[in-house]
Amino acid sequence: MPAEITVEVHEELRALLPGFLDNRQRDLLLLTQSLDNADFTAILRIAHNLKGVGGGYGFDQITALGERLEAAARSSDAAAAATCITEYARFLQQHRVVFV
Amino acid sequence: MAAYPPLPAAPSAKRPSAPAEVLLVDDQQDSAVLIKHYLEKAGFMVRRVDTGEQALASVPVLRPSVVLLDILLPGIDGLEVCRRLKSESDTLDIPVILVTGMTRSEDRVRGIEAGADDFLSKPVNPEELVARVRTLARLTEMRRALEYERLEREVDQRRQMQRTFERYIAPEVLSEVLAAGNSPESLLARQTRTDAIALFADLRGFTRMSEMLEADRVVALLNEFFTTLTEVTYAYEGTVFNMAGDSLLIGFNVPLPREDSPTRAILAACTMQSQFQDVARRWKTEDHIDVGLGIGICGGPVVVGNVGSRTYMTYTMIGDAVNVAARLMQSAKSGEILISKNVLDRTDGLDAYYQPEPIEPILLKGKSRPIEAYRIAPVFADYEQAEDAPDAPAAAGNTMSLALSPQLLGDTATFS
Numbered sequence: 001m002p003a004e005i006t007v008e009v010h011e012e013l014r015a016l017l018p019g020f021l022d023n024r025q026r027d028l029l030l031l032t033q034s035l036d037n038a039d040f041t042a043i044l045r046i047a048h049n050l051k052g053v054g055g056g057y058g059f060d061q062i063t064a065l066g067e068r069l070e071a072a073a074r075s076s077d078a079a080a081a082a083t084c085i086t087e088y089a090r091f092l093q094q095h096r097v098v099f100v
Numbered sequence: 101m102a103a104y105p106p107l108p109a110a111p112s113a114k115r116p117s118a119p120a121e122v123l124l125v126d127d128q129q130d131s132a133v134l135i136k137h138y139l140e141k142a143g144f145m146v147r148r149v150d151t152g153e154q155a156l157a158s159v160p161v162l163r164p165s166v167v168l169l170d171i172l173l174p175g176i177d178g179l180e181v182c183r184r185l186k187s188e189s190d191t192l193d194i195p196v197i198l199v200t201g202m203t204r205s206e207d208r209v210r211g212i213e214a215g216a217d218d219f220l221s222k223p224v225n226p227e228e229l230v231a232r233v234r235t236l237a238r239l240t241e242m243r244r245a246l247e248y249e250r251l252e253r254e255v256d257q258r259r260q261m262q263r264t265f266e267r268y269i270a271p272e273v274l275s276e277v278l279a280a281g282n283s284p285e286s287l288l289a290r291q292t293r294t295d296a297i298a299l300f301a302d303l304r305g306f307t308r309m310s311e312m313l314e315a316d317r318v319v320a321l322l323n324e325f326f327t328t329l330t331e332v333t334y335a336y337e338g339t340v341f342n343m344a345g346d347s348l349l350i351g352f353n354v355p356l357p358r359e360d361s362p363t364r365a366i367l368a369a370c371t372m373q374s375q376f377q378d379v380a381r382r383w384k385t386e387d388h389i390d391v392g393l394g395i396g397i398c399g400g401p402v403v404v405g406n407v408g409s410r411t412y413m414t415y416t417m418i419g420d421a422v423n424v425a426a427r428l429m430q431s432a433k434s435g436e437i438l439i440s441k442n443v444l445d446r447t448d449g450l451d452a453y454y455q456p457e458p459i460e461p462i463l464l465k466g467k468s469r470p471i472e473a474y475r476i477a478p479v480f481a482d483y484e485q486a487e488d489a490p491d492a493p494a495a496a497g498n499t500m501s502l503a504l505s506p507q508l509l510g511d512t513a514t515f516s
Binding site: 013023 | 134
């Protein structure tokens, strides 16, 4: 059983969270497809968005991952991008939200 | 009489009102939802568009208090949107906050060069977001409040100026002045040298009348006298320049040129005599006073404009033609019109109606050559004689319609 990653989200964002998480799953799908196609432009765009949006909802891990993935995409580093995407998939699977 | 032209419109600026409106330009759904959430919680009204193109179309229409602009947008990017907003006169005063995940200083420099007023980094810190938006929105609202006050003052001044101007010129001429994009104040402020026809009309028997009657009655009769003459002036699109004591100075061909102004001046003078004759007859019955009207007309170069001191200004007409018209008016007997040759010469084909009769040339102080002038009198008999002529007025009282006859107006030589 993988360890849980706790994410503290402000109570006032409770209603916005389902939409946010749905979109993150959609991003994971798009990232995987883009990596298969070696489409670093698409990866860069999604990574940039992840970097910009994660922390705002309390998901600092997503912002940090987005930043690393953005750098990987910028240098067309497929291996580094794959690592980030794997970590991202794991995070989405393992995180647990606590409203504060 | 035609309706007066509409008064200037109310100020076009938005009246400042709460809540302040923010336009959010962001194609990223989650980011936009979050920003909208915090701003609405802080009391702002938020509208959102997804693209730079939509932003450029919306900002001039919505005129938000602040634009929150993401840099990375599909199509036209945020920097270009910012540049365009800041280069258009109707949007350059709207503050733009660039919202960016870009952290490099060169990106900020590009933002400053594009004219951005402030920056916010993504992920957006809610307190910082609200504080920055609030500061700029307040500035916008204050600027708009001041602008609104200024426009209101300007409209008030324009309305006042227009009302003042309405006293001088015919409503039709005023409509034309305004339709041509002129403002009454610009006409009043401008001193122009132009060719004009001066008409002086004077109430004969006024001194005796003011001795015989009570002051209230004198004022009432004078008001009737001036009203009668002013209405005739407006019918012929003349401009009332001066009302003093018992005389009236009227200009034709000013402030807007009329090719047939010599004809208009003569027709106005005849109509004044005709209409005032009825008034004088009634005064004789009611108040037992004997009055009449003497008129002098002369044309030539004049200066038209606002003349006076800082505290007392009057829209007037100055020049030799005015002096000569005054002199002719003084020489005119009751019921007579004396007209200078230079005006009469420019009313081809009207002699049949007036049968002008030359008078002894008038010498003016400081002038080497005497002024050649004619007498038109009695006006009413002339009209009756002309009854058989085609398009001639049927009776003296009908001279208003004479003025509108195309055979008589618009066909005469220009006055110069």
